[in-house]
Structure formats: structure tokens, C-alpha cells
Amino acid sequence: MENLDTFSTVLFVDECLMDEERTHAFENAIQNTVKAGDIVVDAGTGSGILALFSARAGAEKVYGIEIDEASAALARKSVQANPDGKKIEVVVADARSFTLPAAADVVTMELMDTGLISEQQAVVMNALRKGGVIDSHTKLIPSKVVCAAELVSYDFDFYGFHMPLVMQARNNGVDARVTNYFSEKTPYQNVDFSDIVETLVKSRVTITPTKDGEVNAIRLTTQTFLTSEITVWGTSDMNMPVVIPIKPIQVKVGENVNVLIQYEMGKGFENFSLIVE
Ligand SMILES: C[S@@+](CC[C@H](N)C(=O)[O-])C[C@H]1O[C@@H](n2cnc3c(N)ncnc32)[C@H](O)[C@@H]1O
Structure with missing residues (x-):
């Protein structure tokens, strides 16, 4: 049958691999965290790169869990x-239904997009915790993320048309296309993976303008804590x-300016709402 997949598996997996800022940050975090003899679960293994880092750091066994058969073939x-x-x-x-006889020592996972709006990081972390793969001794990479909002003006004019759409690239x-910044990045949600994550975001954030002017957009960013010392903001692919x-x-x-941000993590922009009050 004709393959009607909209996206290229190879592109997705390779874009992650080519993102050196992201990947080196994970490498350092894994090197500092994984100890000889550890059992590691890499959820969403893609190319297998995070699993390879854990193996090199001394893990006894690494499970690279991948939902997509074509990506798993690349990992192999x-x-x-x-x-x-x-x-x-x-x-x-x-990974939501993966189990082990005992909890892992370390779980690595990069199923992240800004605000965890579309990807499954929080959902999969919760499932692994409920299924016993994560317990109180399991070290998590990343350990938390902080989601932030700021006031900006933005050029939504494309090729002679005004297109005020959600912009992600x-x-x-x-x-x-940000023509001016009107505030600092202001946190609206702290997501701590050390316990079950509340995936329903309903956050009222108060943003303080740093200058006068017209604002027509909110810029969302996310800071990732791979460990408490190794943190990274947006990279080329994460x-x-x-x-x-x-x-x-x-x-x-x-x-x-008060902004109300509401969404269910992992369900995409179709279920995202942002209201300036
Ligand atoms: C952003 S890529 C990261 C790949 C690799 N870990 C890396 O850091 O380069 C996310 C991968 O997770 C896989 N994935 C997404 N949801 C999953 C799930 N519920 N269970 C297992 N794998 C999943 C995707 O197919 C994709 O290969």
C-alpha cells in the first residue's frame, strides 16, 4: 500500500542528533548521573544516542524504548x-505501557516541546512512575522544566498576507520576526518530574512590561533542568x-498584564488557550 506518512522518520531522528547543544547537554548529564552497574531506561530512544551515552557511562543494561518501528530500526x-x-x-x-521487574536506576527521556504542549514527556513520566519503572530512587534526566511567557511584538505579515498564526520553527x-521584547521571561508553570505531574495547566501569570508599546503576541519558552546543574533553554530542535x-x-x-494560559500537556495546540485578561 502507498505510504501516506506525513512526516519523515529519518528527518525527525536526525534533527535531534544534529542538535549538538541539546545532545551534549544530555551527554554531560548522563555522564554525571549514570554509575557502573546501573539499569537505565531511555524512553523514546530514536537514534539510540541517549542509550549509547548511558552504556558508555557504565550502565550494565539499557532499555531503549521506541514506539515507532522505523525509528527503532535506526536505533538498532x-x-x-x-x-x-x-x-x-x-x-x-x-513507553507508557513498558514495565520492568524492578524500578530503573536512571530514566532518560527527550519527548519535549515548548511548554510540553504537544509532546508526551509528562504523560510518559507519569505512566512509568505508575507502572513502577520509576520509584523514589530513580534518577531522572531531565528532572524538571520551567515554562515561561513574555510580551513581544511580532511581524505576522507573510508574502503580502496578514497571518496571525501560532508560530513554531x-x-x-x-x-x-520578533520586532520588540516588552518583558522578561516570566515563569507560568514549574514541572517537577520527581512526582506525578499535573498535566492540566491552568495558570494565571502576571507579566511586568519593561517598556511602553503595542504587544501583539506572547512568546513561550522553556528551560530544561537535565540535572540541577545542567540546564538548557531552547536549542535548534528542542x-x-x-x-x-x-x-x-x-x-x-x-x-x-495578566495572562491566563490553559492546556492539557501532550494534546497539542488544538487544546491550547491563552487569554489576556
Ligand atoms: C524527540 S525524539 C528523541 C530521540 C532521542 N532520544 C534523542 O534524544 O535524540 C523522541 C522519540 O520518542 C519516540 N516516542 C514518542 N512517544 C513515545 C512513546 N509513547 N513511547 C516510546 N517512544 C515514543 C518518537 O518516536 C521519537 O523517536
């Missing part, structure tokens, strides 16, 4: 091409800034 190729790969077992499964591509159009408002220094 990486695993077979490297001596450390013999400690890695690639498992084709939905690799390589921080949306930022080229948690890139997202711009949400709003009805233009005049802001003034000294007059705070």
Missing part, C-alpha cells in the same frame, strides 16, 4: 555499530520558542 543500527551497544536492548513499545526560526498571537494591546511600564 546505531547499537550494532558500537561496542557499547551490546548493553542496549531496543524494545518496540509504547526549528533553529529558533520564529525569533527573526523547546524552540513559540509565538502565540493575541489581539493587540497597549502596554505601559508600571501596568502589569
Whole structure:
């Protein structure tokens, strides 16, 4: 039958691999965390790179869980091409239903997009905790994320048309059209993976303008804590800034702006709402 897949598996997996800022940050966090003899679960293994880092750091066994058969085939190729790969077992499964006889020592996972709006990081972390793969001794990479919002003006005019759409692009591509920044990044949600995560976001954030002018968008960003010391904001392929159009408002220094942000993590922009109050 004709393959009607909309996206290229190879592109998705390779874009992650090419994102050196992201991948080196994970490498350092894994090197600092995984100890000799550890049992590691890498949920959403893609190319297998995070599993290979854990194997190289001394893990006794690494389970690379991948929901997509084609991506798992790529992971198997990486695993077979490297001596450390013999400690890695690639498992084709939905990580939400993966279980082990005992909790893992370390779980690595990069199913992240800005605000965890579309991807499954929080949902999969919760499922692994409920299924016993994560317990109180399991070290998590990342351990938490902080989601932030800021006031900006944005050029939504494309090729002679006004297109006030949600803007998201690799390589921080949306930022080229930010014409002015009117506030600091202001946290609206702290997501701590050390316990079950509340996936329903209903957050009223008060943003303080740093200058006067017209704001027509909110820029969302996310800071990832791979460990308490190793943190990273948006990289070329992970948690890139997202711009949400709003009805233009005049802001003034000294007059705070209240924004209500609501969504269910992992369900995408179709279930996202942002209201300036
Ligand atoms: C952003 S990529 C990261 C790949 C790799 N871990 C890395 O860091 O380069 C996310 C991967 O997770 C897989 N994935 C998404 N949801 C999953 C799930 N519920 N269970 C297992 N794998 C999943 C995707 O197919 C994709 O290969």
C-alpha cells in the first residue's frame, strides 16, 4: 500500500542528533548521573544516542524504548555499530505501557516541546512512575522544566498576507520576526518530574512590561533542568520558542498584564488557550 506518512522518520531522528547543544547537554548529564552497574531506561530512544551515552557511562543494561518501528530500526543500527551497544536492548513499545521487574536506576527521556504542549514527556513520566519503572530512587534526566511567557511584538505579515498564526520553527526560526521584547521571561508553570505531574495547566501569570508599546503576541519558552546543574533553554530542535498571537494591546511600564494560559500537556495546540485578561 502507498505510504501516506506525513512526516519523515529519518528527518525527525536526525534533527535531534544534529542538535549538538541539546545532545551534549544530555551527554554531560548522563555522564554525571549514570554509575557502573546501573539499569537505565531511555524512553523514546530514536537514534539510540541517549542509550549509547548511558552504556558508555557504565550502565550494565539499557532499555531503549521506541514506539515507532522505523525509528527503532535506526536505533538498532546505531547499537550494532558500537561496542557499547551490546548493553542496549531496543524494545518496540509504547513507553507508557513498558514495565520492568524492578524500578530503573536512571530514566532518560527527550519527548519535549515548548511548554510540553504537544509532546508526551509528562504523560510518559507519569505512566512509568505508575507502572513502577520509576520509584523514589530513580534518577531522572531531565528532572524538571520551567515554562515561561513574555510580551513581544511580532511581524505576522507573510508574502503580502496578514497571518496571525501560532508560530513554531526549528533553529529558533520564529525569533527573526520578533520586532520588540516588552518583558522578561516570566515563569507560568514549574514541572517537577520527581512526582506525578499535573498535566492540566491552568495558570494565571502576571507579566511586568519593561517598556511602553503595542504587544501583539506572547512568546513561550522553556528551560530544561537535565540535572540541577545542567540546564538548557531552547536549542535548534528542542523547546524552540513559540509565538502565540493575541489581539493587540497597549502596554505601559508600571501596568502589569495578566495572562491566563490553559492546556492539557501532550494534546497539542488544538487544546491550547491563552487569554489576556
Ligand atoms: C524527540 S525524539 C528523541 C530521540 C532521542 N532520544 C534523542 O534524544 O535524540 C523522541 C522519540 O520518542 C519516540 N516516542 C514518542 N512517544 C513515545 C512513546 N509513547 N513511547 C516510546 N517512544 C515514543 C518518537 O518516536 C521519537 O523517536
